Amino acid sequence: MEFDTIAAISTPMGEGAIAIVRLSGDQAVEIxxxxxxxxxxKRLSEAATHTIHYGHLIDPKTGQVAEEVMVSVMKGPKTFTKEDVIEINCHGGLVSVNRVLQLVLNQGARLAEPGEFTKRAFLNGRIDLSQAEAVIDLIRAKTDRAMNMALGQMEGRLSRLIQKLRQEILEILAHVEVNIDYPEYEDVEEMTHQMLLEKAKYVKGELEKLLQTSQQGKILREGISTVIVGRPxxxxxxxxxxxxxxxxxxxxDIPGTTRDVIEEYVNVRGVPLRLLDTAGIRETEDIVERIGVERSRKVLKEADLILLVLNYSEELSEEDRNIFKAVEGMDVIVIVNKTDLPQNINLEEVRELANDYSLVTISxxxxxxxxxxxxxxxSLFFSGAIESGDLTYVSNSRHIALLSQAAHAIDEAISGVEIGTPIDIVQIDLTRSWELLGEIIGESVHESLIDQLFSQFCLGK
Ligand SMILES: Nc1nc2c(ncn2[C@@H]2O[C@H](COP(=O)(O)OP(=O)(O)OP(=O)(O)O)[C@@H](O)[C@H]2O)c(=O)[nH]1
Ligand SMILES: [Mg+2]
Incomplete structure (x- = not known):
C-alpha cells in the first residue's frame, strides 16, 4: 500500500522539557x-537507520535558524508504522513545537488524523486490529493492571488465541467440505459428525472461558467503580x-460540602478503584445540594462496590437506614467513622443492618x-481469579460482542448436527463464527477463507 507522508505533534500540549514531532511515510526523511x-x-538521507542527530532546523523561506533539535531517523520496515519514520525532538514549548510542525507541513507533509500512525501500523500489517485497539488502551490505562492487560493484548496475546480458535474452526470446515464432496461414503459422514461435535464443543468452551474474563477485564481496565455514600x-x-x-x-465541618460527584483513580493493594465521592444523601431545600443528592443516587446504581459511611458519634438515623435500603443486594463495606469521638451509635444495631457485609470502624x-x-x-476482590496474571482478559466491548456472537453461531452449529440438520446448513454457522472471530483481529474477508482452506488442506488426498 502507498500513503502520503503524515506528521503530528506526538507529545502532550503544554510546556515540557522536550516535545516531539513525528513524521511517517516515504517522504519523511526527505522532508x-x-x-x-x-x-x-551530514545529510539525514545518508544516515544509518535508527540513529539520532543533533542540529538545527532552518526555515527555507528566511534562511534563519528556527529551532535547535535532535532528529531520530528510523527507516522502514522496523518502525512503528513499518514506514520511514522521523522524530524531531525540539524544545517543549507550545510555540517551538508548533513552529516545527508548521515547517514540516510547509515542506509537504500532511497533518495526521487522530490515531493515524497506529492505523498505518495496522494497514501495513505490523499489528492486527485488536493490537491496535490495545495501543489506545495502553495510552488510556489508569491502573497498573490495566496497563499490563493492554500490554498483553498489544503483544498479540488475544490475537494468538483467536487465531488458534479460527484454525480449529477451519479444520472442522475442511472435514465438512469432504463430507459434502463425498456424500456417498457413509462412514465419512459419521466420522465427520463425531469429530465436528467434539471440536465445535471445544471451541465453544474456549470462547466461553474468554467471555467469562470479560467482566474482570472490564474492571481491570476501568477500575472497580466504588461509590462512597453516607449522610452529610x-x-x-x-x-x-x-x-x-x-x-x-x-x-x-459544614454538612452538604460536597455538591458534585468527585472522581479519582487509586490502587488499593493492587486493586484498581475508580473512587467516586458523592454529596451526602439527605432531604434538602437547597437546590444545588438537591441536584447533588440526585447525582449521588444515580451513580449508586452503576457501582461495583459501595463504601457506606456512618458516624460513630451520632445515633443511627432514618437517613442511614434508607441508605442501607438503597444499596441492598450490592457489594458493600460498612465504615463507622470518627471513633475518636464519644460513641453514640449502637454498634449492635449497625451489625444487624450490615448483615453479611464487612464492617470496619475507623478514625x-x-x-x-x-x-x-x-x-x-x-480481600473482596482477590478471592476470585482476578489475581492470576496469566489469563488472557477481554475488556473491549467490541470484542465481547463479537465473541458472544461467535459462541452463539457455534452453538447453532452444534445443535444443528445434533438434530441432523443438513451439513451445508451447519457449514454456514461455522463459517459465520469464523468470520466473527476474524473481525476481532480485523481480517474477515470471505475470499480469504476459501484461499486458506485450499492452501492448508489437501482435500483431494
Ligand atoms: N473527629 C473526627 N472528625 C472527622 C473524622 N473524619 C472526618 N472528620 C471531620 O468531619 C467533617 C466532615 O468531613 P467531610 O469529609 O467533609 O464529610 P462528608 O461526608 O464529605 O460531608 P458532605 O460532603 O457534606 O456530605 C470535617 O470537619 C472533618 O474534618 C474523624 O475520624 N474524626
Ligand atoms: Mg464531602
Missing amino acids: ADSLFKGVGS NVGKSSLLNSLVHENKAIVT LLEDKGVDQLEEAIS
Whole structure:
C-alpha cells in the first residue's frame, strides 16, 4: 500500500522539557532533510537507520535558524508504522513545537488524523486490529493492571488465541467440505459428525472461558467503580482523601460540602478503584445540594462496590437506614467513622443492618483503621481469579460482542448436527463464527477463507 507522508505533534500540549514531532511515510526523511542542518555537511538521507542527530532546523523561506533539535531517523520496515519514520525532538514549548510542525507541513507533509500512525501500523500489517485497539488502551490505562492487560493484548496475546480458535474452526470446515464432496461414503459422514461435535464443543468452551474474563477485564481496565455514600458530614470526602493520599476533595465541618460527584483513580493493594465521592444523601431545600443528592443516587446504581459511611458519634438515623435500603443486594463495606469521638451509635444495631457485609470502624482524623479498610477492599476482590496474571482478559466491548456472537453461531452449529440438520446448513454457522472471530483481529474477508482452506488442506488426498 502507498500513503502520503503524515506528521503530528506526538507529545502532550503544554510546556515540557522536550516535545516531539513525528513524521511517517516515504517522504519523511526527505522532508526532514530539507530543513535540517547538522554538524558538518551530514545529510539525514545518508544516515544509518535508527540513529539520532543533533542540529538545527532552518526555515527555507528566511534562511534563519528556527529551532535547535535532535532528529531520530528510523527507516522502514522496523518502525512503528513499518514506514520511514522521523522524530524531531525540539524544545517543549507550545510555540517551538508548533513552529516545527508548521515547517514540516510547509515542506509537504500532511497533518495526521487522530490515531493515524497506529492505523498505518495496522494497514501495513505490523499489528492486527485488536493490537491496535490495545495501543489506545495502553495510552488510556489508569491502573497498573490495566496497563499490563493492554500490554498483553498489544503483544498479540488475544490475537494468538483467536487465531488458534479460527484454525480449529477451519479444520472442522475442511472435514465438512469432504463430507459434502463425498456424500456417498457413509462412514465419512459419521466420522465427520463425531469429530465436528467434539471440536465445535471445544471451541465453544474456549470462547466461553474468554467471555467469562470479560467482566474482570472490564474492571481491570476501568477500575472497580466504588461509590462512597453516607449522610452529610460523616467523613466521605475525608475518606476519599485518605485513600488517594492527597487532599483532592474539599472537607469542612459544614454538612452538604460536597455538591458534585468527585472522581479519582487509586490502587488499593493492587486493586484498581475508580473512587467516586458523592454529596451526602439527605432531604434538602437547597437546590444545588438537591441536584447533588440526585447525582449521588444515580451513580449508586452503576457501582461495583459501595463504601457506606456512618458516624460513630451520632445515633443511627432514618437517613442511614434508607441508605442501607438503597444499596441492598450490592457489594458493600460498612465504615463507622470518627471513633475518636464519644460513641453514640449502637454498634449492635449497625451489625444487624450490615448483615453479611464487612464492617470496619475507623478514625480518619487519627488515621486509625484505614489498614483494615484496605484489607477489606482487597480481600473482596482477590478471592476470585482476578489475581492470576496469566489469563488472557477481554475488556473491549467490541470484542465481547463479537465473541458472544461467535459462541452463539457455534452453538447453532452444534445443535444443528445434533438434530441432523443438513451439513451445508451447519457449514454456514461455522463459517459465520469464523468470520466473527476474524473481525476481532480485523481480517474477515470471505475470499480469504476459501484461499486458506485450499492452501492448508489437501482435500483431494
Ligand atoms: N473527629 C473526627 N472528625 C472527622 C473524622 N473524619 C472526618 N472528620 C471531620 O468531619 C467533617 C466532615 O468531613 P467531610 O469529609 O467533609 O464529610 P462528608 O461526608 O464529605 O460531608 P458532605 O460532603 O457534606 O456530605 C470535617 O470537619 C472533618 O474534618 C474523624 O475520624 N474524626
Ligand atoms: Mg464531602
